[in-house]
Amino acid sequence: MGADVTGTEPGLVDAHHHVWDLSVRDQDWITGDALAPIRRSFSLADLAPEARAAGVGATVVVQTVTVPEETPELLALAAANDLVAGVVGWTDLTRPDIADTLAALRELPGGEHLVGIRHQVQGEPDPEWLLRPDVRRGLSALAEAGLAYDLVVLPHQLPACADAAADLPQLTFVLDHLGKPPIAGGILEPWASAVRALAARPNTVCKLSGMVTEADHATWTVDDLRPYADTVLEAFGPRRLLYGSDWPVSTLAAAYTEVLDVARLLTDSLDTDGRREVFGGTARRVYSLRAGGASRVGPRNSRT
Template identity: 70%
Template sequence: MTGVDHGPGIVDAHHHVWDLSVRDQDWITGPELAPLRRDFTLADLAPEARAAGVTATVLVQTITAAEETPEFLAVAAHSDLVAGVVGWTDLTAPDVADTLAGLRAVPGGEHLVGMRHQVQGEPDPRWLVLPEALRGLTAIAGAGLVYDLVVRPHQLAAAIDAAQRLPGLTFVLDHLGKPPIASGELAPWAERIRRLAALPNTVCKLSGMVTEADWNSWTVDDLRPYADTVLDAFGPGRLMFGSDWPVCRLAATYAEVVAAAREMTAGLSPAERHDVFTGTAVRTYGLTLTAPPDPPQDTPPQDTPCA
């Protein structure tokens, strides 16, 4: 599907870049992740994104290094593709508010739209509601930013608790909370998703699904029950598309990820698809696009993509 015009105005609300000569990505270990052990730059992403009809993106942090966020903001300052950056800072530090103000002052600081931390790697499943973490989340809300949640299903209870305690902060759930797609299990993930979605200050990304499925044999039918769950729970107005490039490349091409998302949302109205592929990301992150986006155009049904 590369090279096909899918219609203007898509926002890819979740992707990464890295340069291993600048900083190691210490999470890329073992033979399964070996395809990711190389540089991935905007120059690599841009042609694939443009071919899929993507006109703006959100660049998301990869590691817990304070230097990465100002680097990403500089990337955004010189890019006509990156409209927003979700960065990282030590959420538990007492000077979070000062750090956020400093990031706003660096070149590209106006592109800072949110923060996140790899909570998925924290051994304490209640990490998000530790007093020092809640203090940091309060500072993020005070700065007018959103908070991206990268958690696993067993950590969703703490995410629900944090969102209840901080109604003034918008929480964006990355990758549907990483459901066990490969095993086909829905419970207890689905029930926790519905509880999170019941809170009005929560949003979900339709992202990261192919790498939670069987990398070598997934089909859209494998993904659909999970997509249907978040569509029903959050609604299109609180759901946004993200590619999770280049991590998605472990299981699918960029074009296949976009095609799968289109197939899973084919039953929505044009206005609802516009929310998923553009409107929700623009509203949630406060993105400024270079041109008013049009709703994504319908495309003929595609063969079910697989890695």
């Protein structure tokens, strides 16, 4: 029996979305005809009505570019808007003063909303970038600061993710977009084996996000996505899965509410408690989100 896609889960959290303003800075990754529809500015004012209509009570906004100015802007956005409960920002993990940099971000307006850091590892030519000593030092500083680390990687980089998670059991690693499996090609391996190896590390979680844009944007179906969703459901379990819309990138393939409805269909095998975890509980634990919106400052239990 399919899930009731008209209802909402208590405490529904969208744990992954973006905003950007092209009048402030370019998004140099938005190139080519395929991405042309999102080569414009997207603000929280654009998202908020759709999120509220879908029953979303809190969101986590995630960085898009590797410049230090963006994270303070996202923190200020969170400070000014009740909808944004957390910020996954960017800073250079290889800085010798990374601990001081993280502390300084926490002192900025909205700094209490900083819940994690992300780097575009998918663009690094070294498949073992995460294992470099200078990167490891930065990841260790994140753990000491009580922050999570979001992984935006490609399938061939997953083995390094598993090694990094094994090396740093005190840090929570959050896999974005299932590790970007080749859904459009209908290919499961070696992605599935690699994602299971990552899930074997207890300090890892996975976002149920980004699937529609890894599929064929025009012709995807729920059946195309299900093998990939089933793989992470089995590997991580509902207490280590968290829903994210990946708005506005997701609009290339589906409307905001459609992405949420599809995620509900893909988790229709779960009981009520399991769905409550995927659509809110896991995000609140992993990112230490308060019910009122702000994050808690300080260490978290990384074994989620």
